[in-house]
Amino acid sequence: MLEIKGLKVSFRTYSGEVQAVRGVDLELEEGGILAIVGESGCGKSVTAQSILKLHDPGIASYKDGEILLDGKDLLKFSEKEIQKIRGKEISMIFQDPMTSLNPTMTVGNQIIEVLREHERDGKGRKISKKAARERAVELLKMVRIPNAERRINEYPHEFSGGQRQRVMIAIAMACAPRILIADEPTTALDVTVQAQILELMKEMQRERGTSIIIISHDMGAVASIAKNVAVMYGGLVVESGTAEDIFYRHEHPYTKGLLDSVPKAGQRKDKELDSIEGTPPDLVKPPVGCPFADRCKYAMQICRDHLPEETVLSEDHKCRCWLLDSECPHKRLSLRKYDDSDGEE
Amino acid sequence: MRKYILKRILLAVVTIYVIMTLTFFIMHSIPGTPFKMGNDSLSEDTIAVLMERYGLDQPLYRQYFKYIGNIFRGDFGVSTSNGYRSVSDIIKTSFPVSADLGIRALIFGTVAGILLGITSALHGGKPVDHMSTVIAIIGISVPSFVLGTVLQTILGLGLSRWVKLIFNTEYQLFPIARWESFRYTLIPSFVLGMGTVAGLARLMRTSMLDVIDQDYVKTAKSKGISNRAIVWKHEVRNAMMPVVTVLGRMIGGVVTGSYIIESQFAIPGLGKYLVNSISSRDYTMTMGLTVFYSIFIVGSMLLVDILYCVVDPRVRLTK
């Protein structure tokens, strides 16, 4: 349904042009849940916000690629046309519910606003304020805000963080979009609330058939919800596949690093979590080779000199790593058991 | 919120009281009597009679309480430079003119300033932005009497000379003095409002630029709201909040700043009396007008404070 092909996005900044996204391919199927995972600055949020062309056109430019919704390229849409997609076909929720709601507008009006923008009555006119209001109450009930009739008149600061994110979901779901993009929806929330929000999103997918793209830096958070996972690093998708592929059959050292940094049930408490040493590359001057080479335990000379092509491991599972090259003399990751100490064999 | 408003009212009362007291003691620290200044013809006896008549022969504390009591009754004393007319009478007749000028200037200043600030922020870094910055800074940089002089000469005298040359009539589109019909109000209101335009344009620009980067603007965009609705319903609305907080001070600035315009354009407002009272050393008048102006300004700041509580839901509920 939604397909991103070879997307390249750059931002003009004082220190030069940041190549935030350097050729990303992604696919979201009808009713699917795709997770995009990676550290901050890997280009995951930029990719997601590009789908709705939310970047400031004065700073961001879409250098290459297409974003196809039912075969139509959203990047070629005019501002007017994309406005009809935003909130209606594809909607979005953001990381910080504290700041993503307008503080001087009642919660109800923020829901009503999107309804009146897109929804039409039988005669093709904007739906009435009264009808929109009723719908807004229903939506608040749907996201389980108690006393919805009363609370619809309240302002965002009267809601808790988790409730605000529920309101955001209500706004996003108001026009029953086909795709919901959630940009780090749980990062700013308490752990207990995180699970509730994820559960609510799953419910939307299950009961309304909404496809979801969830962006997170936390492998643990997406494990419970994602059907497909794409791991991004340095503006590229380094590995993508079904959740099983990524969690159990991953081939990229970065994916392994991300997974190792998540605490696992039953793990001994005194055992230190593995973290990935170093910092992501500066995308003003992206490295010529694999962006992860400098931090990689398995790095080879070729990794520094040449960017690996994508290796197709199965229909869904793809990975960009020189270890998978047919001429590579070293063992690939999935064939190394109990090897988390260093790169030596 | 009620507690907050009560606190503000209390503070306003204290402020006015402090100003009254300070003014009183400052004025009474001046050596001599109000009747000696530049009026040497009065004999010692006459002065003594006058002193007694206005209670100036009584001990200071008595005078002080009397003064405070009088102010509460709306009595600011008499003006020696205006034929012993009562100060409150002068205020009654001339303040409406000042208020009229002030309101016109404020309306022009706020509307133009806010629009200029919005335009400038929406075209950040482009020529429109630079142009409005220049307008704003000229508004701050050029003193009103300089701007007034230039406009009087060019728009008033210069234009009417051309009118005379072409149409052979004495018609003045922008009269340069007095306060009679709408045409008379144009230049003075413009000149007086220019400071407000400048101040608000810059404040609104900064405030808008701040708001434009906020997450909720991105949310609004992601909802498919049209650009115009985003600007007006989300950005401007939020950017207005800091503007509301300075409105009180703006009113004060316009009202106390009008004395220059009033004397320049021969507008029979209160400011002109203030200027005259200073130059003729009419202390009761200066004192009375100072207190009156303070009450007015403190009052308008209080009003704006309360207004702010009403418009900003965050303040409304937390305070």
Place this chain on the structure above:
Amino acid sequence: MAITAAVNDKKTFVKDFTRVTRDIEASQKIHRESMTYLQGVVRTLKRNKVAMISLGFIVFLLLVAIFGPMIFPDYEKQDLLHTLQKPGAGHILGTDELGRDVLTRLIRGTRVSLFIGFSAETINLFIGIIYGGIAGFIGGKVDNIMMRIVEVLMSIPQTLVMILMLTILKRGVVTLIFSLTITGWIGLARLVRGQVLALRENEYVVAAKVLGASKKDILFGHLIPNAVGPIIVNYTMSIPGAIGAEAGLSYLGLGISVPEASWGNMLQFGASQFPASLWLFFAPAVLFALAMLAFNLFGDGLRDALDPKMRK
């Protein structure tokens, strides 16, 4: 499972699969010029042409104010035979109604006006830092009382305070500066207090406390230096305010009185002669406007440079 990468004709390089060690350092090397906060501020400011030109003009004005009157000392010299002369040879900017040279008076006026602006605001700066610093640092009840006092003072319109002071005191530079400082420090005091409050709970202050630094050391060693940016901006922007206030008071005859020269009284006199003797008006008006512009634009540029968000 298909294992090989898609065949690519362009791949003519030799595949070197030699193991290399990790290079964490390289990954941490930032390719952008790394710089301290101050370096960033200076660099951004230097790139801002408008701000740099403004700064240049301010420096020029200061030089004129300091050295100008030494070269052109006769600002009071009257020449009743050559009154109201148009600009020309001998008197580049003409003469006034008493035959005094306008250029010489303008130079003198620059010294007087800048002196008023700088000294009034410098005094305000000191009072503001001390008052705001104490209120913010001690906090609690003391802060509460100090801020209530500030709120009362803030409601007193500055124009009125100045008019009152200049009405009852002997008019002149000192009185003018004094009247500018009566309520002028309040803005800075509030700013300083806000900065101190915000910085007070910062981790490094807590660290300094734990290490046993005295309160005084914390205040002057840690807090003030960090709050300094916005304070400098406020200081720069308030100088034209003070100079402008003198001009406004001159109109009431409460400013600097002749024969002393100031921008205010020259402007006032020039405006009263407008448009008959244009030069008497334009010379001070242009210089005054340029000076105001320079201070405001430099302040703007400085504020932008100090704001990391604006720097990007």
